[in-house]
Amino acid sequence: MVYISNAPAASKLVAMVESARGGSLAVKGGEADDGADGTIVVLDLWRQPKIPAPFVWPRADALPSSPRELDVPVVDLAAALRDAAGMRPAAAQVAAACASHGFFQVTGHGVAPALARAALDGAAGFFRLPLATKQRARRAPGMVTGYTTAHSDRFVANLPWKETLSFAYRHAAAAAGDNVVVDYFASTLGDDFKPLGEVYQAYCEAMEEVSLAIMAVLGESLGLGSGYYRDFFADSSSIMRCNYYPPCPEPERTLGTGPHCDPSALTVLLQDGDVHGLQVLVGGAWRPVSPEPGAFVVNIGDTFMALTNGRYKSCLHRAVVRREQERRSLAFFLCPREDRVVRPPAGAGATAGERRLYPDFTWADFMRFTQRHYRADTRTLDAFAHWLRPPACSGAAPAASPPTATQAATV
Numbered sequence: 182m183v184y185i186s187n188a189p190a191a192s193k194l195v196a197m198v199e200s201a202r203g204g205s206l207a208v209k210g211g212e213a214d215d216g217a218d219g220t221i222v223v224l225d226l227w228r229q230p231k232i233p234a235p236f237v238w239p240r241a242d243a244l245p246s247s248p249r250e251l252d253v254p255v256v257d258l259a260a261a262l263r264d265a266a267g268m269r270p271a272a273a274q275v276a277a278a279c280a281s282h283g284f285f286q287v288t289g290h291g292v293a294p295a296l297a298r299a300a301l302d303g304a305a306g307f308f309r310l311p312l313a314t315k316q317r318a319r320r321a322p323g324m325v326t327g328y329t330t331a332h333s334d335r336f337v338a339n340l341p342w343k344e345t346l347s348f349a350y351r352h353a354a355a356a357a358g359d360n361v362v363v364d365y366f367a368s369t370l371g372d373d374f375k376p377l378g379e380v381y382q383a384y385c386e387a388m389e390e391v392s393l394a395i396m397a398v399l400g401e402s403l404g405l406g407s408g409y410y411r412d413f414f415a416d417s418s419s420i421m422r423c424n425y426y427p428p429c430p431e432p433e434r435t436l437g438t439g440p441h442c443d444p445s446a447l448t449v450l451l452q453d454g455d456v457h458g459l460q461v462l463v464g465g466a467w468r469p470v471s472p473e474p475g476a477f478v479v480n481i482g483d484t485f486m487a488l489t490n491g492r493y494k495s496c497l498h499r500a501v502v503r504r505e506q507e508r509r510s511l512a513f514f515l516c517p518r519e520d521r522v523v524r525p526p527a528g529a530g531a532t533a534g535e536r537r538l539y540p541d542f543t544w545a546d547f548m549r550f551t552q553r554h555y556r557a558d559t560r561t562l563d564a565f566a567h568w569l570r571p572p573a574c575s576g577a578a579p580a581a582s583p584p585t586a587t588q589a590a591t592v
């Protein structure tokens with residue numbers, strides 16, 4: 182028997198796996214099965230000799246991969262926050278990186294190595310659990326949070342070779358003493374998962390602090406002062422995502438995470454060990470950003486690009502997979518409070534006479550766009566801006582006719 186979720190996309194996928202093996206397909210909807218009765222679970226996907234067709238990404242527009250490491254500055258956050266003498270070089274490093282590709286690394290962040298290790302190990306342990314256990318946290322339709330295998334509940338083609346677990350981290354809740362992450366783990370996976378929830382609660386708190394420190398440097402780098410963006414994101418509503426990329430029999434035909442710009446404001450990424458995977462598109466080639474021990478990789482997302490009227494770049498990136506090695510990464514997506522209006526301040530792109538590149542929007546709307554109308558890809562922010570404010574001549578009404586309304590469900 183094959184366990185599948187109720188989604189048609191997933192049933193198609195599993196059917197393909199089955200037919201590739203010449204086995205018979207029995208579809209089981211509803212509750213997850215732990216596989217103890219001989220059930221073949223979706224995890225068998227990761228052990229196929231060939232990748233199923235829905236995982237094959239088109240190569241027509243394939244750009245070359247370069248072995249040359251991307252030059253990403255390493256910014257010492259502790260020095261930057263200590264005094265003006267430390268801030269000056271940090272702000273200059275960040276300004277240069279963000280004006281070109283938007284990627285840099287941070288050290289001096291104050292995150293205890295043991296906490297980072299526990300978060301990575303926790304992800305390793307979680308993804309090794311039986312599918313049925315992980316499915317207790319499965320993503321609800323239209324939500325970004327939850328557990329997914331290859332996003333097969335959302336899409337039928339260009340499936341990513343990964344499993345993910347995502348959860349929300351809201352500053353307001355944490356400030357009120359609510360342990361939202363612990364509660365999430367306990368309520369979806371069970372009380373046994375409280376200790377893991379505690380690890381991620383602490384990790385998210387640390388990530389928020391790191392993100393706000395970076396916001397201080399970004400503000401300085403744009404001449405707005407260290408408080409401007411720090412205040413804007415002081416009541417953030419962020420997303421934490423654990424990525425697991427299994428070894429892949431045909432790594433050159435698929436991707437762990439497809440080419441995209443992060444819709445969020447800022448991403449703080451922790452890569453596990455020395456397994457390379459993250460690549461950034463710069464100068465027409467995919468360039469690796471390898472894990473630096475003790476450093477986090479930071480990148481500007483679309484929301485911050487909009488906050489600077491395009492001055493700071495949200496750059497295309499992807500994650501490749503490997504034949505022999507599995508890989509894990511932890512991404513903390515810093516996002517504004519849902520109802521905050523994203524608009525560049527005077528001095529960072531909204532000076533008199535400068536053309537606004539993007540309309541005002543709220544994170545709630547942008548988030549909804551990526552979960553219900555559009556699959557985040559190479560041009561998410563432009564598609565969203567167009568959806569919010571179609572060109573006058575098109576006559577289209579935004580909510581009634583998102584340009585790619587069917588994409589999220591099918592592609």
Ligand SMILES: C=C1C[C@]23C[C@H]1CC[C@H]2[C@]1(C)CCC[C@@](C)(C(=O)O)[C@H]1[C@@H]3C(=O)O
Pocket residue numbers: 325332341420438439440441442443444445514548551552556557558
């Ligand atoms: C708002 C979001 C959409 C995604 C999750 C968060 C932040 C990053 C986005 C994502 C990772 C970009 C690549 C494509 C995506 C579908 C993925 O492969 O996971 C994106 C996320 C998503 O919609 O789940």
Ligand SMILES: O=C(O)CCC(=O)C(=O)O
Pocket residue numbers: 422424438443450452458459498499500509510512
């Ligand atoms: O796993 C990685 O290295 C990158 C993942 C990523 O870009 C994302 O989750 O947005």
Ligand SMILES: [Fe+2]
Pocket residue numbers: 441442443448498
């Ligand atoms: Fe990303």
